[in-house]
Structures are given as C-alpha cells and as structure tokens.
Amino acid sequence: MRRKLLLASALLLAACGDAKPTRDAGPDDVPVVDAAPTDAATADARAPDGGAPSDAACATCVDYALDPARGRVASAALGELSGVVESRRRRGVFFVHNDSGDSARFFAVDERGALLAEYHLRGAPSVDWEDVAAGPCGADTCLFLGDIGDNDMVRTGYTVLRVREPAAVPDTAPATVTPVELPWEALAFRYPDGAHNAEALLAHPATGDLYVITKTTGDSEVFRLPASARTDATTTLARVATLNLPPSGAALVTGADMHPCAARILVRTYVRLFEYELPPGQPFEAIFTVDPREVPVLAERQGEAVGWRADGRGYVTVSEGANPTLNRFACANP
Numbered sequence: 001m002r003r004k005l006l007l008a009s010a011l012l013l014a015a016c017g018d019a020k021p022t023r024d025a026g027p028d029d030v031p032v033v034d035a036a037p038t039d040a041a042t043a044d045a046r047a048p049d050g051g052a053p054s055d056a057a058c059a060t061c062v063d064y065a066l067d068p069a070r071g072r073v074a075s076a077a078l079g080e081l082s083g084v085v086e087s088r089r090r091r092g093v094f095f096v097h098n099d100s101g102d103s104a105r106f107f108a109v110d111e112r113g114a115l116l117a118e119y120h121l122r123g124a125p126s127v128d129w130e131d132v133a134a135g136p137c138g139a140d141t142c143l144f145l146g147d148i149g150d151n152d153m154v155r156t157g158y159t160v161l162r163v164r165e166p167a168a169v170p171d172t173a174p175a176t177v178t179p180v181e182l183p184w185e186a187l188a189f190r191y192p193d194g195a196h197n198a199e200a201l202l203a204h205p206a207t208g209d210l211y212v213i214t215k216t217t218g219d220s221e222v223f224r225l226p227a228s229a230r231t232d233a234t235t236t237l238a239r240v241a242t243l244n245l246p247p248s249g250a251a252l253v254t255g256a257d258m259h260p261c262a263a264r265i266l267v268r269t270y271v272r273l274f275e276y277e278l279p280p281g282q283p284f285e286a287i288f289t290v291d292p293r294e295v296p297v298l299a300e301r302q303g304e305a306v307g308w309r310a311d312g313r314g315y316v317t318v319s320e321g322a323n324p325t326l327n328r329f330a331c332a333n334p
Contacts, residue, residue, distance in 0.1 A: 057312035071113035135203025
C-alpha cells in the first residue's frame with residue numbers, strides 16, 4: 001500500500017504545478033480548452049500522505065451516530081456557512097466559508113466552533129462561493145473553493161480557487177484573529193451547455209479531478225473539471241452523469257463531499273443526506289448513478305455544508321444562520 005501511495009503522489013506531482021499567486025484572468029480573456037476524460041478507477045483510492053485513512057476506515061459503516069458533544073460556531077463573521085472540510089494536517093480543525101456577499105476569505109474553526117484563523121485571498125473572485133473540498137496538488141494537499149453559485153443562471157463563467165492548505169493553525173482560539181493572506185490560483189471554467197447553478201464540489205483524493213453537481217428542481221447533472229486544468233485557460237467541463245437522487249431527497253443538492261478512500265460520496269439537500277458507494281470493479285464515475293442509502297442528518301435551519309472526517313470514519317454538517325451548530329457523526333459498527 002505504501003508503494004501505491006508513493007506512486008500516486010509521484011503521478012500527481014507531475015500533473016500539478018506549484019501554486020503561485022495569480023489573478024483570475026476571467027472566462028472571456030483566456031483560451032478555451034476541453035476537459036480530457038480521466039479513468040479514476042485505475043488510481044489507488046487513498047488520500048495523499050499525511051491524510052491517508054487506515055484500511056479499517058475504508059470499510060463501509062453500517063450506521064453513523066451523532067456525537068452529543070456538538071460545537072457551536074461563535075464568530076459573528078460566520079453567519080452564512082456554505083462549505084466545510086476537515087484539515088488534512090490537523091484533526092479537529094475545520095475550514096469553512098460563507099455564501100455570496102462575503103469577500104474572498106475563509107476561516108478555520110475547531111470542533112467546539114471557536115474561531116482559530118481567518119485567511120484572505122487578495123484579488124480572488126468571490127461572486128458566490130458555495131462549497132470547499134480538499135484534494136491533492138502535487139505532493140501537497142490543497143483546498144478547492146468553488147465560486148460556482150448562480151441562482152439567476154446569468155453567469156458566463158465560474159471559478160474554482162486552489163490554495164495550499166495552511167501549514168500552521170493555532171492550537172487554541174486567539175484573543176484577536178489577525179487575517180493571513182494566502183497565494184491562490186484560479187481554475188476558470190464554463191459548462192458545455194450554458195449556465196448552471198451549483199452548490200456541491202468534490203475532489204478525488206487520488207486523481208485530483210474535481211466534480212460539480214448542479215442544484216436544480218429537475219435532474220442534477222454531474223460535471224468533471226480535470227486535475228490537468230490550466231490556470232491560464234478556461235476549461236469546458238465534461239458532463240459525466242445524471243445524479244441518481246431519490247424522490248424523497250427534496251431535489252435541491254446543497255453540498256457534497258468525497259470520502260478519503262474515494263469509494264463513497266455524501267450528497268446532501270436541505271433536509272436529507274445520502275451516501276453513495278461505488279460497486280467493486282466499476283469505473284469511478286458510476287458512483288453517481290448507483291442507488292444511495294439515506295444516512296443521519298439533523299434538521300438544520302438551512303443545511304448546505306457536509307464534509308467527511310479526514311480519517312474517513314464519520315462526517316460533519318453545518319447550517320447557515322447565526323451561531324450554527326457543528327454536528328459531528330461517527331462511524332458505528334464498521
């Protein structure tokens with residue numbers, strides 16, 4: 001397994017360049033390239049070194065149990081949380097961000113919801129950030145922030161911002177949080193068939209491919225942004241699937257995340273949460289068309305965020321609204 005991890009890291013390093021500060025050229029100022037297909041089924045489904053789950057964590061959980069020791073997000077600056085992902089460096093540290101209306105920034109909170117740090121991406125686009133994912137970028141781990149919201153379906157282009165996961169996060173909440181500026185890269189994209197509203201972004205932990213799931217009252221579509229996407233071009237996404245969302249799911253997809261082992265994904269709506277598991281021997285993108293099972297989620301005021309735990313043994317959810325609860329669910333009977 002270690003040999004596979006090293007091989008996967010080497011391949012990813014060749015595919016991804018170092019992150020450098022850059023400004024978004026905008027979808028109309030750069031050439032258009034098409035997304036090349038990727039066969040993720042041939043990749044070893046493990047996260048990069050430093051965030052790799054154990055083999056036991058890759059096993060299917062029979063059920064999930066709510067952790068009664070829930071945290072409450074204390075900062076008044078976090079009133080419209082739309083995305084959450086756990087740090088791949090530090091267990092119990094979560095990176096979160098607001099919905100539209102905020103500047104280009106994200107935050108780190110702990111399991112109690114205390115504010116640990118604030119990060120600014122100077123000059124980055126921030127039309128409507130809707131989700132965040134963690135995935136490989138070379139030998140490191142990056143956060144991918146999806147500026148993908150489009151409620152009025154009027155945008156001609158969208159952006160995923162790529163930033164290396166912050167190396168240092170305070171152990172405890174400081175008395176005063178001083179914002180830290182981080183370098184970033186912009187992955188501009190457009191859809192092959194016009195505008196879409198989306199709030200769900202996933203990152204494959206081995207291939208580095210990104211997936212966007214649209215938010216619609218009809219069939220939600222899944223599009224792929226390949227790891228090979230260039231920062232000096234606008235990529236036309238490849239449509240890869242129509243999401244199999246049960247009628248009881250209340251249709252509108254508000255968030256999603258990919259398991260560190262890649263064989264499972266979580267997809268949430270305002271009122272339901274579903275787990276999809278890839279059948280053995282199937283290509284990865286078949287995961288979006290399998291029949292999912294419903295897993296526990298609490299009734300949240302406006303639930304939009306979901307993220308797997310970095311060790312693969314549970315997940316967290318959080319809602320918009322003042323001082324939302326950070327709900328943690330742990331794997332039971334794996």
